[in-house]
Amino acid sequence: MDLAYIPSPSTGVIHLGPIPLRGYAFCIIIGVFVAVWLGNRRWIARGGKPGTVADIAVWAVPFGLVGGRLYHVITDYQLYFGEGRNWVDAFKIWEGGLGIWGAIALGAVGAWIGCRLRGIPLPAWADALAPGIALAQACGRWGNWFNQELYGRATDLPWALKISEGPNRVAGTYHPTFLYESLWCVGVALLVIWADRRFKLGHGRAFALYVAAYCVGRGWIEYMRVDEAHHILGVRLNVWTSIVVFLLAVTYLVLSAKLRPGREAIVEPDREPSGGSEPAAEAGSEPATAKAGAASAVKAGSESATATAKAGAGAVPKAGSEPAVKADAPKTGPDADPKAGATAEDKTTGGDEDAGAKAPEAKKL
Numbered sequence: 089m090d091l092a093y094i095p096s097p098s099t100g101v102i103h104l105g106p107i108p109l110r111g112y113a114f115c116i117i118i119g120v121f122v123a124v125w126l127g128n129r130r131w132i133a134r135g136g137k138p139g140t141v142a143d144i145a146v147w148a149v150p151f152g153l154v155g156g157r158l159y160h161v162i163t164d165y166q167l168y169f170g171e172g173r174n175w176v177d178a179f180k181i182w183e184g185g186l187g188i189w190g191a192i193a194l195g196a197v198g199a200w201i202g203c204r205l206r207g208i209p210l211p212a213w214a215d216a217l218a219p220g221i222a223l224a225q226a227c228g229r230w231g232n233w234f235n236q237e238l239y240g241r242a243t244d245l246p247w248a249l250k251i252s253e254g255p256n257r258v259a260g261t262y263h264p265t266f267l268y269e270s271l272w273c274v275g276v277a278l279l280v281i282w283a284d285r286r287f288k289l290g291h292g293r294a295f296a297l298y299v300a301a302y303c304v305g306r307g308w309i310e311y312m313r314v315d316e317a318h319h320i321l322g323v324r325l326n327v328w329t330s331i332v333v334f335l336l337a338v339t340y341l342v343l344s345a346k347l348r349p350g351r352e353a354i355v356e357p358d359r360e361p362s363g364g365s366e367p368a369a370e371a372g373s374e375p376a377t378a379k380a381g382a383a384s385a386v387k388a389g390s391e392s393a394t395a396t397a398k399a400g401a402g403a404v405p406k407a408g409s410e411p412a413v414k415a416d417a418p419k420t421g422p423d424a425d426p427k428a429g430a431t432a433e434d435k436t437t438g439g440d441e442d443a444g445a446k447a448p449e450a451k452k453l
Contacts, residue, residue, distance in 0.1 A: 093246070093249065094248065094264055094267070096249065096252060098252075100234035111230075111234030112231035112235055115229075115231035116186075119223070119228045122227060123221050123224040124142050125220070126219060127141040128140075128142065130219070131213070134215075134352075135354065136356050140213075141213070143202065143206065144203060144206065145199075147201050150198065152198065155192075155194020156187050157178075158190050158194070159186075159187030159190025160185040167185075183235070184231065184232065186228075189333065192221075196210075196214075209352060209355065211291050211295070212290070213355075215290060215294035218294045219284075222302065223273065226273035226277070229266045229273070233267075236252065238266055239265055239314070239315075240309075240314060241263055242262055245263075247264060248261035249262050249267070265309050265313055269305065269306070273302065276298060276301040276302050276305070279301055280294055283297055292344060293344050296337045296338075297341065299333060299334075300334050303334035303337065306326065
């Protein structure tokens with residue numbers, strides 16, 4: 089007799105009049121909202137604009153749903169195209185059956201399109217969204233609980249999952265692998281957030297860490313499941329997929345850290361880098377001050393030269409006397425005074441020299 093266990097819901101759908109409300113769909117929707125909410129907060133913290141994550145999610149989510157369903161149908165084709173099966177059931181996504189590998193792969197294509205339209209780097213967007221995706225998976229796994237599917241081997245542990253009799257399942261208590269994976273995904277999200285703050289991960293490395301950490305958990309959890317699956321060398325297909333994807337993620341982490349250390353300074357072209365707007369303004373104030381000082385000095389010099397010219401032009405020569413201009417003109421010949429020409433020249437160019445002398449002083453401000 090089982091003294092403790094996790095009960096399963098008697099049904100995974102309730103009807104609001106003619107409208108069916110399915111628990112599986114609600115878990116997916118909640119997961120999407122959590123991912124976008126957390127991703128938006130992280131994107132703004134990186135210097136991005138509010139709403140950018142949601143705008144790109146409009147592309148990524150539909151692509152991800154299609155990719156997840158395609159992966160499931162391709163890897164479990166016998167459920168839809170085998171003898172006595174109806175291929176139309178392949179389109180009934182609300183009955184469950186989404187492969188995370190296909191969802192991430194095709195979802196990345198949709199995200200790439202959205203990022204191209206916004207002119208932002210896909211790796212930076214993926215880094216911001218990485219822990220949110222893990223939390224979305226944690227929420228989505230509860231949809232398996234509503235559908236009573238994807239459980240593990242039989243057990244009598246206090247946290248065993250009680251499964252009722254139904255199509256393709258036998259009543260009993262089993263390992264709640266949906267719960268194991270949900271808790272694992274929460275741990276992955278916390279790991280990525282901590283590592284990103286500690287090591288300033290950039291250029292897609294936070295996303296790669298999420299992928300690698302998820303694959304570690306998915307490998308041992310997948311090994312516990314008893315639902316029908318394809319095997320290669322006696323090992324479930326998704327275990328092999330976890331191993332391959334894990335190696336790819338770790339390889340990217342190592343190579344990216346060597347080739348592109350640090351993180352992106354600017355994640356959106358029309359935005360200032362996070363925390364860098366004030367220093368930029370201060371740095372630009374010095375040249376502006378120097379230019380203003382130089383302009384003032386030049387203006388003052390030109391005004392001085394103009395005043396000198398007006399004073400010379402306003403002098404009226406007396407009758408019988410030589411013109412004032414002639415008196416100031418330098419003498420020529422053997423009796424010429426070399427200082428006379430210099431004195432007149434100094435009067436006309438004194439303003440410009442003053443301007444030239446003040447301009448370097450302005451640059452030192």
